Amino acid sequence: MKTKTPLQLQAWQSLGIEQRQRLLALHIPPEQVEFAGTTAQAVAVCEGASADEVAGLALLDADVPIGFVLLVRGAQLPDWAPHGGAALRAMRIDHREQGKGHGKAALALMAEWLCEHWPSCRTLALSVDDGNTAARRAYQAAGFTEYAEPRAGRIGLVRYLSKAIALAPNGQVPAASTLSPMRESLQIRVGHVGDAPRLAVLASQVWLHTYATEGITHDIARHVLSEFAVERLAAALGDPGSVFLVAECGPFLVGMAVVRFGVPCPTGADASVELQTLYVQAHAIGRGVGKALLQAAEAEARERSGSWLWLTVNARNARAIAFYEGQGYSTVGTAHFALGSERHENHVMVGREG
DSSP: OOOOOOOEEEEEEGGHHHHHHHHHHHOOOHHHHHHOHHHHHHHHHHHHHHHHTEEEEEEEETTEEEEEEEEEEEOOOTTOTTSSSSSEEEEEEEEHEEEEEEHHHHHHHHHHHHHHHOOOOOOOEEEEEETOHHHHHHHHTTTTTTOOOOOESSSEEEEEEEEEEETTTTTOOOGGGGGGOOSSSSEEEEEEEHHHHHHHHHHHHHHHHHHHHHOOOHHHHHHHHHTTHHHHHHHOOOOOEEEEEEEEETTTEEEEEEEESSSSOOOOSOOOOOEEEEEOOGTTTTTTTTHHHHHHHHHHHHHHHHEEEEEEEEEEHHHHHHHHTTHHHHHHEEEEETTTTEEEEEEEEEOOOO
């Protein structure tokens, strides 16, 4: 039996003349053109643009173009996309090829392409018109979740979705089933003063990965050296109004959470225990560490206050927002984190009643 050739993505610039003609002749129904524009319009964006920031990729089936995707990053990112990630600006699948799973396959291929060519992009964001229900269902089935409030668009509401791009140690995109558990059993315990040095290093590492996406400024350096100083964390570990939870795998610290009691939610929601911090090392993400820490924090909130948790999360941290939503948390408002002269928008989220 003949084995079917797998689909692949290939740069528009490397296509032959006949392949380009076939791609530009993709059959896109008028109702989809209304929402997404023509293939020619999408191709025009990548011509003459920097290949480092714009990638026009043909979806090929046995070297025959059946679709086209347009990825952007850096200065080409739209204002709605999370900083430091990539955005899908266009995806066209020939109408005669739709309903065969090619769209889902293209999204998976995009994640692989990003890992190989733009490895610094750890999220893929996209926008979809509210009325384009078929596309919305397809993106959600592929693991995309909403991370921002809808906005009024050209022909109605526009929704914004994103998905985290997880890298395996070899630089490839791991399937969910291939994420191995931690090498040794994970242990969650209450932290003590002796943990301060390791907590300071872990907090600095994770915080910088979230906020210092373009490099280290003077404000960032001052904040990290002050907020995560060993002496400051040692004092906080002795505060009876909070509890530090430590995640360890054998001798290795892989995550931490800080719970503060008697702190009202700023939006007025009926929650008085703040999950001030939940940090997990990048290599441990997707292996149950964050979920275990969150569950331990929720248990502390129930036992000590009979309350459920509220928290703030960077509005551009699509991965974290998707994680909390998956654990039953919902956005109830916004707050801002000031760093020097800059203000960073945060989502305020509240969990389910414990």
